[in-house]
Amino acid sequence: MRAWRTFLTVAILSVALTACGAEDTPTSSASAAPAGPWSFTDGSGKEVKADQTPTRIIAHAGEAAALISFGIKPVGIYSDEPVKTDPNLKNLDLTGIEILGEEWGKIDVEKAASLRPDLIVADWWPAEKANSGLEEGVDEKSKKIAELAPIVGISQGKSIVELAEGYEALAKSLGAKVDDPAIAANKKRFEESVAKFKAAVAAKPNLTALAMSPSDDKVYVANPEYAPELLDFQKFGLQVINPDTPDPGFPYWENLSWENADKYQPDLILWDSRNYTDKANAEWGAKQPTWFKIKAAQAGATVSWPAFWMHTYGDFATELDKLTTAVTAANENIGS
Amino acid sequence: MTRRTLGLALLGGVLAVVAFLSITLGSRDIGLSEVLRALGGTGDTGSTNSTVTLELRVPRTLLGILVGAALGVAGAVLQGVTRNPLADAGIMGINSGAAVFVVFAVTVLGVRGAGVYVWFAFAGAIGALVLVYAVASLGREGATPIKLALAGAAVTAGLGSLTTGIVMTNVDALNELRFWQVGSLAGRYYPVLTGVAPFLILGLIASLGLGRVLNGLALGEDVARGLGQRVGLTRAAAFAVVAVLAGAATAACGPIVFVGLVVPHVARFLCGPDYRWILPYSMLLAPIALLLADVLGRILVAPDELQVGVVLGVIGAPVFVGIVRYGRMAEA
Numbered sequence: 001m002r003a004w005r006t007f008l009t010v011a012i013l014s015v016a017l018t019a020c021g022a023e024d025t026p027t028s029s030a031s032a033a034p035a036g037p038w039s040f041t042d043g044s045g046k047e048v049k050a051d052q053t054p055t056r057i058i059a060h061a062g063e064a065a066a067l068i069s070f071g072i073k074p075v076g077i078y079s080d081e082p083v084k085t086d087p088n089l090k091n092l093d094l095t096g097i098e099i100l101g102e103e104w105g106k107i108d109v110e111k112a113a114s115l116r117p118d119l120i121v122a123d124w125w126p127a128e129k130a131n132s133g134l135e136e137g138v139d140e141k142s143k144k145i146a147e148l149a150p151i152v153g154i155s156q157g158k159s160i161v162e163l164a165e166g167y168e169a170l171a172k173s174l175g176a177k178v179d180d181p182a183i184a185a186n187k188k189r190f191e192e193s194v195a196k197f198k199a200a201v202a203a204k205p206n207l208t209a210l211a212m213s214p215s216d217d218k219v220y221v222a223n224p225e226y227a228p229e230l231l232d233f234q235k236f237g238l239q240v241i242n243p244d245t246p247d248p249g250f251p252y253w254e255n256l257s258w259e260n261a262d263k264y265q266p267d268l269i270l271w272d273s274r275n276y277t278d279k280a281n282a283e284w285g286a287k288q289p290t291w292f293k294i295k296a297a298q299a300g301a302t303v304s305w306p307a308f309w310m311h312t313y314g315d316f317a318t319e320l321d322k323l324t325t326a327v328t329a330a331n332e333n334i335g336s
Numbered sequence: 337m338t339r340r341t342l343g344l345a346l347l348g349g350v351l352a353v354v355a356f357l358s359i360t361l362g363s364r365d366i367g368l369s370e371v372l373r374a375l376g377g378t379g380d381t382g383s384t385n386s387t388v389t390l391e392l393r394v395p396r397t398l399l400g401i402l403v404g405a406a407l408g409v410a411g412a413v414l415q416g417v418t419r420n421p422l423a424d425a426g427i428m429g430i431n432s433g434a435a436v437f438v439v440f441a442v443t444v445l446g447v448r449g450a451g452v453y454v455w456f457a458f459a460g461a462i463g464a465l466v467l468v469y470a471v472a473s474l475g476r477e478g479a480t481p482i483k484l485a486l487a488g489a490a491v492t493a494g495l496g497s498l499t500t501g502i503v504m505t506n507v508d509a510l511n512e513l514r515f516w517q518v519g520s521l522a523g524r525y526y527p528v529l530t531g532v533a534p535f536l537i538l539g540l541i542a543s544l545g546l547g548r549v550l551n552g553l554a555l556g557e558d559v560a561r562g563l564g565q566r567v568g569l570t571r572a573a574a575f576a577v578v579a580v581l582a583g584a585a586t587a588a589c590g591p592i593v594f595v596g597l598v599v600p601h602v603a604r605f606l607c608g609p610d611y612r613w614i615l616p617y618s619m620l621l622a623p624i625a626l627l628l629a630d631v632l633g634r635i636l637v638a639p640d641e642l643q644v645g646v647v648l649g650v651i652g653a654p655v656f657v658g659i660v661r662y663g664r665m666a667e668a
Contacts, residue, residue: 217523218641247640258523259364259388260639289391289525293384 040173043124043155043166050150053175054119058100058112058145060132062088062311063121063153063167069312070171071183073097075115078133078145080104087273087309105138109145117149121170123163124153160229160310164190167311190313193320194236200327201237207332208239210266211305213253213275214284214291219261220253222272222307227252229306229316230270238327241266262293265335268326269296270305301330340607347620351401354627358397361631363638364388395529396521400630400644401623402529402536403521403589406581408622409543411596412603412614413581416550417574418484424597425582428488428575431591432495433464434583439502458535461583467491469575478568519592519645521630532584539580540619546574547612554609592645594652595622601659 036052059067061079065088068074078101083089098115101107122131130136131153134143154166168187172178178187201207211222211230223246224230230240241264243254256263271280281302284291292298303326306319360371366385373379374389407425414423425431437460441447447456471487472479549570552560557567582596603617626644629651633642 217520217643245639255640257363257634257639257641259362259392259634259641262384263639288523289387290384293387 034175038173040152040170042152042170043126044129044153048150048152050118052118053173054117054149055174056115056117057119057121057174058115058117058149059121060123061086062309063123063132064097065089065092065315066164066167066311067121067171067174067176068092069183069186069314070168070176070178071180072171072174072176074121075117076100076112078102078107078112087306088311088315101133101142105133105135105142107133107139107142107145109141109148112145113148119174120145120149120151122151122153123156125156127157156228157226158228158231159235160232160316161235163228163311164313164316168313186312186314186317190317190320193317193324197238197320197324197327198236200324204267204327204330204332206336207268207327207330208241208266208335209233209268209270210241210264210296211270211272211307213272213307214261214288215275218258219256220272221256221264222253222270222305223251225251227308229308229310229319233270233323238323240270258288258290261288261290265294266296267301267332267335268330269294269302270323271302272307273304273309274307276302276304295334296330299331299334301326301334340613343606344613344616344620347617347624351620351624351627354624354631355397355401358400358627358631359389359393361635362388362393363634363641365638391525395525396630397627398533399524399529399588400521400627402533402540403585403592404595404623404626405540405619406536406585407592407595407626408599408603408618409540409615410578410581410585411622412600412611412618413543413546413550413574413578414596415600416546416611416614417553417571417578419554419556420485421601422597423485424593425578425586428484428578428582429464429468429491429495430461430579430582431586432492432499433460433462433467434458434586436460436495436499436502437463439499443502455531455587457587458532458583461586462579464491464495465575465579465583469572479571518643519586519590519648520643521589521626522641522643524588528588532588535580535584539577539584543577543581543615543619546570546577547610547615550574550611550615554611590645592626592648594648594656595626598652598656598659599625605659605662 034053036050038051038053039047039049041047057067057072057074058076058078059074061077061083064074064077074097076098077083077089077094078099079086079089080103082102083094083099098111100112120131122133124131125135128135131146131151134146134151152170154163154170156163164187168178177183211224211227213220213222221241221243222230223243224234224240225242225246234240243264246252246254269281281297281300285297296302303323304319306315310316310319359375360366360368364385366389370379370385371389374386375394379386379389411424414425414428415421434457437456440460441452441456468484468487468491469479471491472483475483477483549560549565552563552565553567553570555563560567560570585592599618599622600614603614603621606621607613607617626648629647630644633644633647636642636647
């Protein structure tokens, strides 16, 4: 069922995000792991125990970025797309880390075994009851990575803040000095960004936003219920519109034909980061006669929505700042 | 007026009605009077309803008529020239040729936008057909129907794996390719229509001159030769027409199944085995089928739409089975 991620990648032109998260890697050296014994209760509710605190960790892309942001360097990484384009990884220094896969569902387990891992870190997907990289549909061979070492993962789905907090707790259990000023700086920056975002949103009580992803034959409107960062935005006070008829077979989106592109009239368009560029709005306006029938699009009120990828305080802070700027610039009455 | 002329006029009338439905019905609820005002030029020009009518539905309907006619005729010509009742544009490598050129244009040349890569799809379709024909022509007996079908399957497989190879290494191409996996009339407007219309119209006109030679070929190569036909030449001309029609149609809308396969059988059932009638009958029957399927796809799941390729896939299969069975009985 993790097919939606593949689907999204397929469905949407992925275009590079603007630089972000470069400051996620603290300058201080990784902390020495405490001896153990170690235990951690992860997102699936299971408690994983070990006699010694794990030090040789293999992690999935965003989870690796989260660990690195707390000063814990994995020995191996597998991602769902090339590490050069993965928004979680592309700005990180990965020297000395083995890349075990750069395509969804494909992990080089033999290479992974040669790293002698003692822990695997991969998000837990409650709906699929599987960790990232072990879902239904992946290569059967890839699943053997689960036999190399215990797997822990924070639960995905409802909040990026909870995800970041979860990985902070995991990193702490693994010996990260999360209170070290260099490491805690990201969290502090995130908290400041949230405060600024809340203030900007509070100043525009009528502002509504809609998360959208235009494509060649239809327009997709995101359902916040299945987009953790959109739920976070809603918690921070932004009125992200909930579409009223999400696709029953694929409830991540409501699909609108181009004839119905103007069904919703938000004041600000949160544009799927995977096909957002500075020129995208003008291009779609020229290509699709009805795109500018959305008043916010006509007014150029668009901003990149960091769709489905964030794991760290630092990335979230960077993305929130962009949103704060857009909210501040937006006209809260344009869509009404 | 003969019965067959009358039938043709009747189909023309049905097509006009279906085209009218295609402009007035859709995934957006627009009142009939508003559609008529927009068409008459007295509507509110700035309104979304007017834009949808004039800039979405009208070009979509025109494209549906042209592409439908092209697919129907291309199927009829292919079935005639290969004397294979199951022939369609797919076996000639046309879809895969178009797809591989599009992927090449996107990844290597950095081309963006359907209006531009239509030309690459078109070139790819013709290139694939030429390749299939050239491979099939090797050997003493020339391009026989069986060798053409085999060469077509081989080239299709080869180009398909080439496309997959490029796509696997490039996410952008994968996204663009989705556009080419299921045929659709949505999202294509005047730039696409004006880009392919000249080819489609020329191909359709040229195809009407093929009726007599297809009748000759239907009797078998030797008989055709005995009747004084230059078989190699006529076959090459027929394939050129198919390349233009199916290539341009695929370029505009992606692969659309069943129309080219089924419609000629319906035409044959209605008007008999004479290709001078099968071709114009297919030319009218196919857009009727395509537009009806498209309208269905638009109103079934509003505010969403189903691609016409999906609708045809679902209703086309049982219809095809029925026609083959009934057709067999009629022939026997």
